[in-house]
Amino acid sequence: MKAAAFAYLRARNIGEVFAALAEHGSDARVLAGGQSLIAALNLRLSEPRLLVDITGLSELRGIVVTPAGLRIGALTRHVEILRSAEVARHAPLLAQAVPHVAHAAIRNRGTIGGSLALSDPAAEYPAVALACGAVMHLHGPDGRRDVPAEAFFRGLYETALGETELLEAVTFPPPPADARHAFDELSRRHGDYALVGIALRAGLRDGLVRNLRAAFVNGGLRPVLATSAAAAAEGLPPAEAAEAAAAALDRDLDPPGDHHASAAMRLHLARVLTRRAIHSIGSAA
Amino acid sequence: MSETILRLTVNGEAVEATAPARTHLIDFLRERLELTGSHAGCEHGVCGACTVRVNGDAVRGCLVLAAACEGAEVWTIEGLTATGEVAALQEAFRERNALQCGFCTPGMIVAAAELLRDVKSPTREEIRDHMSGNYCRCTGYHAIVDAIETASRA
Numbered sequence: 001m002k003a004a005a006f007a008y009l010r011a012r013n014i015g016e017v018f019a020a021l022a023e024h025g026s027d028a029r030v031l032a033g034g035q036s037l038i039a040a041l042n043l044r045l046s047e048p049r050l051l052v053d054i055t056g057l058s059e060l061r062g063i064v065v066t067p068a069g070l071r072i073g074a075l076t077r078h079v080e081i082l083r084s085a086e087v088a089r090h091a092p093l094l095a096q097a098v099p100h101v102a103h104a105a106i107r108n109r110g111t112i113g114g115s116l117a118l119s120d121p122a123a124e125y126p127a128v129a130l131a132c133g134a135v136m137h138l139h140g141p142d143g144r145r146d147v148p149a150e151a152f153f154r155g156l157y158e159t160a161l162g163e164t165e166l167l168e169a170v171t172f173p174p175p176p177a178d179a180r181h182a183f184d185e186l187s188r189r190h191g192d193y194a195l196v197g198i199a200l201r202a203g204l205r206d207g208l209v210r211n212l213r214a215a216f217v218n219g220g221l222r223p224v225l226a227t228s229a230a231a232a233a234e235g236l237p238p239a240e241a242a243e244a245a246a247a248a249l250d251r252d253l254d255p256p257g258d259h260h261a262s263a264a265m266r267l268h269l270a271r272v273l274t275r276r277a278i279h280s281i282g283s284a285a
Numbered sequence: 286m287s288e289t290i291l292r293l294t295v296n297g298e299a300v301e302a303t304a305p306a307r308t309h310l311i312d313f314l315r316e317r318l319e320l321t322g323s324h325a326g327c328e329h330g331v332c333g334a335c336t337v338r339v340n341g342d343a344v345r346g347c348l349v350l351a352a353a354c355e356g357a358e359v360w361t362i363e364g365l366t367a368t369g370e371v372a373a374l375q376e377a378f379r380e381r382n383a384l385q386c387g388f389c390t391p392g393m394i395v396a397a398a399e400l401l402r403d404v405k406s407p408t409r410e411e412i413r414d415h416m417s418g419n420y421c422r423c424t425g426y427h428a429i430v431d432a433i434e435t436a437s438r439a
């Protein structure tokens with residue numbers, strides 16, 4: 001199908017973006033990599049009057065190590081995250097997740113900012129951001145503010161972003177020294193959106209699981225931090241922690257049911273992934 | 286309707302044309318420039334028939350607005366054929382029966398060319414992984430993997 005007609009503005013600076021968004025309100029949409037937005041327009045799921053292309057704004061680019069952690073500009077493409085030595089070193093959970101995001105040609109254009117701003121429950125980055133305690137940097141006409149991942153993802157395709165705000169960057173704080181990471185997901189075909197996925201980080205001290213943080217892809221209508229599972233696993237050896245966390249998951253998750261998988265099947269798969277992830281951090285050197 | 290004037294390079298030649306803002310790159314290439322080698326299948330990013338090269342990257346032409354290609358360098362199957370860059374892949378696709386109707390083939394070739402640029406001798410697993418976003422409704426994927434493997438060893 002073809003998109004309905006709209007006007008197109010290639011923003012030369014952030015002021016132009018704010019002005020266009022203020023003037024057109026919900027009739028305007030920000031365009032980053034277009035890998036979700038253009039697909040939605042072609043399907044006529046959405047019919048904005050104006051697209052504001054932000055890909056020319058250099059302040060939204062770049063990956064830098066800061067005292068607060070690894071700061072990744074919103075326009076950083078999936079392929080750049082995949083190839084970044086800084087991401088591999090400083091945000092290992094993100095590095096593990098990115099090969100699961102879409103297919104090569106989509107990774108060449110899609111951006112981390114677009115994925116976080118879209119807040120699709122089936123996307124990998126929101127769950128990773130939550131498991132890592134990442135911080136979103138928002139920029140609007142009234143200035144900048146930081147929003148932690150816990151408060152950023154509000155619901156299905158819903159975030160803390162105001163109508164005239166941009167996501168400028170995201171910071172992944174340095175993981176604890178003893179942290180181990182596991183990302184895994186199940187999908188029907190490689191590169192498809194996951195049925196269920198897990199982003200997990202935990203410490204292992206004297207052979208016992210500590211401070212587990214696990215967030216799920218498709219565990220609910222927004223990424224969910226599994227706090228009951230984490231409490232159940234605390235202080236146990238990995239094999240027991242895996243069973244305890246998996247058993248507690250029904251208190252944390254409320255997965256959607258659709259033609260790909262029922263809610264019960266997703267909960268079952270989330271338990272399978274939880275066991276695998278905890279076993280993998282238990283056996284990793 | 287809002288028309289944009291565009292200046293870009295397509296297959297090494299400077300092009301100036303107008304297009305409505307909503308036109309995606311494949312419709313622009315096919316209808317304005319009559320380069321019909323790039324195909325539009327699903328038009329929502331799923332099938333890969335529209336894969337073309339923009340600024341050195343294989344991308345979904347149906348998910349790129351022509352208007353966003355101001356100043357870009359675009360290569361399609363026509364240009365890549367003319368320069369001979371994909372000759373070994375094309376020969377291998379023919380030899381290994383990796384196409385039937387040919388609808389998916391230009392996209393397959395552009396995607397495969399990127400893999401062969403980045404990875405010298407990819408494993409079959411790497412080929413499958415890289416090509417996972419390109420659908421073929423005729424041939425089955427085995428012959429396509431064979432062809433890309435053959436071309437990579439050429």
Ligand SMILES: Cc1cc2nc3c(=O)[nH]c(=O)nc-3n(C[C@H](O)[C@H](O)[C@H](O)COP(=O)(O)OP(=O)(O)OC[C@H]3O[C@@H](n4cnc5c(N)ncnc54)[C@H](O)[C@@H]3O)c2cc1C
Nearest residue numbers: 030032033034035036037102110111113114117123167330
């Ligand atoms: C076939 C297919 C398979 C896919 N599979 C996956 C997958 O497995 N996992 C996955 O995570 N994704 C997948 N995607 C989506 C892909 O990762 C997108 O790239 C990503 O979701 C959006 O990034 P984008 O830069 O393309 O954003 P766009 O499509 O340009 O924008 C998406 C939304 O975010 C808003 N937005 C973008 N940037 C900003 C910003 N800086 N500030 C505020 N708002 C902003 C836009 O207004 C829009 O509403 C798939 C896409 C396709 C077509």
Ligand code: FES
Nearest residue numbers: 326327328333347
């Ligand atoms: S036509 Fe672009 S992916 Fe199908």
Ligand code: FES
Nearest residue numbers: 385387421422423
């Ligand atoms: S040869 Fe017909 S779709 Fe691939």
